Amino acid sequence: MLSLCLESRLEELQRLEAAVEDLGEREQWPANLLYQVKLVLEEVIVNIINYGYEGGKHKIDVHLISKPDTLTIKIADDGRAFDPLSQAPTPDVNANLEDRPIGGLGVYLVQTLMDEAHYRREQDRNHLTLVKRRD
Numbered sequence: 001m002l003s004l005c006l007e008s009r010l011e012e013l014q015r016l017e018a019a020v021e022d023l024g025e026r027e028q029w030p031a032n033l034l035y036q037v038k039l040v041l042e043e044v045i046v047n048i049i050n051y052g053y054e055g056g057k058h059k060i061d062v063h064l065i066s067k068p069d070t071l072t073i074k075i076a077d078d079g080r081a082f083d084p085l086s087q088a089p090t091p092d093v094n095a096n097l098e099d100r101p102i103g104g105l106g107v108y109l110v111q112t113l114m115d116e117a118h119y120r121r122e123q124d125r126n127h128l129t130l131v132k133r134r135d
Contacts, residue, residue: 001065008049008058008077013042016062027066033134036113037064037071040130043109044075044084052079052126073114073130082126083119085111 002023006012017038024034041062048060063074084107111117116131 002063004062006045006060006062008053008060010046010049012060013045016041016045020064023064023066029066029071029134033071033132036132037073040110040113041073041075043107044128047084047107048075048077048079048126052077052082054080067134069134071132071134073132075128075130076125078125081121083121084128085117085119 002019004016004019006016020038020041021034023029024037029037045060045062052058058078061074061076063072065072065074110130113132114130115133116129118129120127
């Protein structure tokens with residue numbers, strides 16, 4: 001298990017990545033699982049930091065629960081209410097590259113790489129739970 005309380009600064013991504021790599025090594029995750037978890041966490045945390053706040057200092061709680069059959073990621077923040085699973089625009093992944101806007105694939109990646117994704121707003125906090133089955 002891993003529990004971190006991150007400050008709402010992009011520099012915190014290095015600390016998160018190091019902690020996830022350490023957990024993955026201890027738990028002997030396959031390389032593709034480690035890559036997917038790091039990518040998903042980076043996408044979610046960067047979006048929270050860049051779009052969830054209107055300034056000020058904020059905290060983002062990240063919990064990873066590693067079990068033999070599943071990996072559960074729980075992320076909670078006090079940013080503005082936003083359900084990325086239903087409110088983020090759906091990208092047109094079939095469009096030509098030159099016709100696509102820059103960005104907008106983060107939520108798509110999260111939903112593609114994870115087996116389950118759930119959002120709830122509780123006590124003025126966003127709660128995103130992601131589950132990856134370990135095959």
